[in-house]
Amino acid sequence: MEGEDGSESQQSRHPAGTLDPATQKRHAAMIDRLANLHQSRLQQSAARSASSAASPAFESVAAFLTRFDESGRAVEAEIKRCRDLSVDPASAPSLKPELEKVAASIADLDRLVAENSYFLPTYEVRSSLKAISVLKEALDAANSELLPRKKFSFRNKTSKKDPICLVKEIEEEKGPSSDKRVLAAVRDSPGFRNKEGSILIKHFRVSEEEEGDFTLSGLNCCEIYLKGRLRALFIHRLTNCRVYAGPVLGSILIEEVNDCLLMLASHQIRIHHATATDFYLQVRSRPIIEDCSAVRFAPYRLFYEGIDTELRDCGLGEETRNWANVDDFKWLRAVQSPNWSLIPDEELLGTVNVSDVKEQCEDK
Structure with missing residues (x-):
């Protein structure tokens, strides 16, 4: 039988066990290359599978919006709960820590948008930031209404704000x-x-x-x-x-x-x-x-x-x-x-x- 180049194949000229040493060496090298190539392909496939498994479960627009909406509704419910607590004078001492928890939840929403905005459409990023802005305004209103005003003091203690929230606040207000x-x-x-x-x-x-x-x-x-x-x-x-x-x-x-x-x-x-x-x-x-x-x-x-x-x-x-x-x-x-x-x-x-x-x- 002739090979593609018109010459007799090595197998027909040299039956198994009768190959000359040089041909045996080339044959062994070819087998090694094929084995290495197969192993490399298996490793690449495993790496792709591991990478896919490690990616965030919500790395899609629809999944992100579902998570964002659920978190936003939870924040709204917490603000309403704080307002309900204010009706009972006995619950007044717990209002401040509860409102601080709400602020932390809003900061988490900020981070969620920041960490996933690389795959979100521009419209969804803007809509999410706008929704966060509305939640911040609701929290500010609750703080003003529910917490007693502090007495005047000459001490000037700077409060630390979440830096991501501060960036958003700066960006949201344009003009003079x-x-x-x-x-x-x-x-x-x-x-x-x-x-x-x-x-x-x-x-x-x-x-x-x-x-x-x-x-x-x-x-x-x-x-x-x-x-x-x-x-x-x-x-x-x-x-x-x-x-x-x-x-x-x-x-x-x-x-x-x-x-x-x-x-x-x-x-x-x-x-x-x-x-x-x-x-x-x-x-x-x-x-x-x-x-x-x-x-x-x-x-x-x-x-x-x-x-x-x-x-x-x-x-x-x-x-x-x-x-x-x-x-x-x-x-x-x-x-x-x-x-x-x-x-x-x-x-x-x-x-x-x-x-x-x-x-x-x-x-x-």
Whole structure:
């Protein structure tokens, strides 16, 4: 019998057991390659199955909406229960902790939207945030009506708010008073403020109890390195700055940046009033810009020891390419917005390794 090339097959020329040593060696190598290929396919199939099993059970729009609606109705029921409790004077002492539980439930809803907005349509994200806003207003009204007002005091104790909720509050109110609310967020959180020509470094360690939200405000011609995990990041009024930040579990809110480079990783990134700025992003949801011009986008290129683990722990280990899918809320036409673009390949930065930045810059 002849093979496909017209020559006699090896099997017909060399009966089993009579193959020459060279042919036997090639035959054994071929068997090994086939076995390795089969094993590799089995491993890939098992990995795909494990990945599918590990994905959130509600990672679909319909399942998310069901969970969100159930949680929203539960919050409404809790607010009504608090109002019913207020009728009984004996229950008054328990009202404050009960209302605090309601606030925590609303914060959980905020986080639910933030953590799943990467696959939700823009309309559903906006509707969910609006529903959360209505719940917050209902809770504020209940607090005002049911809890006695505190007596005047000269002590100025700043209350800590959930950073994701604070981002939403700032975004929900636009117009002349919006700057005041941004400044409130900037004022109330730790951060770097009002510096010029400085190298600014902060390492967020897991053991730190104060790990959470952080602010960059009023910076000019500065290099900023934020290593470790944050819960929320506020960036306000930066000019000619370079920002390299580790993963942010919640949201990043950016206001008024010009001629900057920002390398950021987060579940949500909102950008307002940015000009001539490059963004290198790893983001679960589509970045949102508003009142921006000449902004450009590219994939996240930051590296330091441990960052891969931090990204995975924050749910940011997977490349979604959402950095290339930008929503311009001030551009409603079907054609591409002229306010943003992708950075050309020839202008892309390579990996920025900041593993030793502390040792190099600490004394400067």
